[in-house]
Amino acid sequence: MIQDVLREPAKAAIFLVADVRPGSEASVRDLLADLAGLTRAVGFRAPGDQLSCVVGIGASLWSRLYRAPAPRDLHPFRGLSGARHTAPATHGDLLFHLRARRLDLCFELERQLMRRLAGHVRVLDEVQGFKYFDERDLLGFVDGTENPAGAAARAALAIGDQDPAYAGGSYVIVQKYLHDLDAWQALPVAEQERVIGRSKLSDIELTDQAVNSHVAVNTIVDPDGTERQIVRENMAFGSPGAAEFGTYFIGYAGTPEVIERMLRRMFVGEPAGNHDRILDFSTAVTGSLFFVPAADFLENPLDNSTSDGSLGIGSLKRSSR
Template structure:
């Protein structure tokens, strides 16, 4: 990658970096809130360049997502076909909860200080137009592992399959062209209970070996692994991929250990089906056993517009 220029705005496929900040905000009822937020997101490219130029080798990038409840007032544009609030999924044992969120900023860099500086300048611009719903700082853990000890993101699409899986095609309509849906869930882990399991049992739950990340077959009992439940195929056997930029977060001193799930997709239904299979089970009743150790604290959905559409929002 060239270090002469910053990463293009709204690049959902920006590199996985050492640090990331996941910032979910709600728009307040202050008189100029909509105008302030609209101006901020429309000018996000300039703010990004202002921070990225300080170290072009740090792969700084920011992706902005807009939520369903604020879309009409913030953009005044036709709605993306699949955009709706995150749907609560209630299984027999576990529930994927839905939480608020109007605007999302996925801030990432090889340097934590650049993420910090961008967040500081952004919040100065937004002021009392927004309230913080959640802010989580993620970090890369060893060779892209989660805190459960397994490699995360192995199934991500590569090459030509990446834009085909993540970006909406030009022919759908000019509002959504080049955009993507993104789903967020903040999971906390019961690490003590997880570590009490034998490695073989952990591997059966995940569907891969822990040390060398080799794919495993599911048990004959009918209980499917996390890997299998997150594999979505249509009736013709065509597999639908998503792009995961998951990151660990936490503080051992407070006993907090977690994974921030973030999935980008051209088709929102693909991620929703994954979650249904995890929480309800396939067949129903055989839920993803990782949920016995991982609890979602949030659940939100956003649409990530193209950079040109985002920039046009402040054209008036």
């Protein structure tokens, strides 16, 4: 069963990226097995506020936690350099993606997670995100409209036949972007709309799309006409006192290749040079990739233990590739 990725858009989120200290693998594995229970314990007191938590595991951590072969497409995030813009790769063993209708629920769950993880992890990045008015980001545009829903979302998310041992899993890429809001706000609204590819007030897609608009660059259609989709749950974050304004990008997909292609189109351009104009106002400062195991994999890692109690390949033995 897939982790709690598919949700109504949340109002609040916390994104936590951490490294696991050497020797702390068993404690982290135990915490991951208890994650669904902890989330239930915190969330049950506020039914209707939809607390959820998804965990992702980075390439550098996998073989330290589990003896099962690594998921086929798990690798470190590949940074990108275009003629004008760069997507840096930054390290991370674990990603926790907490969401709810209220920040206090995310905060309390993060507190409980950190109680268990104290001494075992080093937090590399911690961002509290929010939705700005009616589902907008800090550029002022409605963000998330074209997310697939229902069966299309499940199809976009799920690892399929290409890696049957990990069916029910997914991949996630996160990037933290900082906006130059002064430069953005100096643009007339009609020009901002050409950058994004949708109207600002009504959120309707423009019919005369510029080739380097964010929407045009991120619409990927295979030669057979199939659109390749991802599931996004971006959040605004910031600190006006420090003049920091950002968007935390998070995208899930059954293969990282779809998101990587979008990123190549954004940063390098297809053809090269046709970079996404959103980058002229937004700088990526982090970038990491994680595997999102199925919930039952996390809860039963010992199904794969060897007789000495250590973790082995067991039922997760991969079919030949």
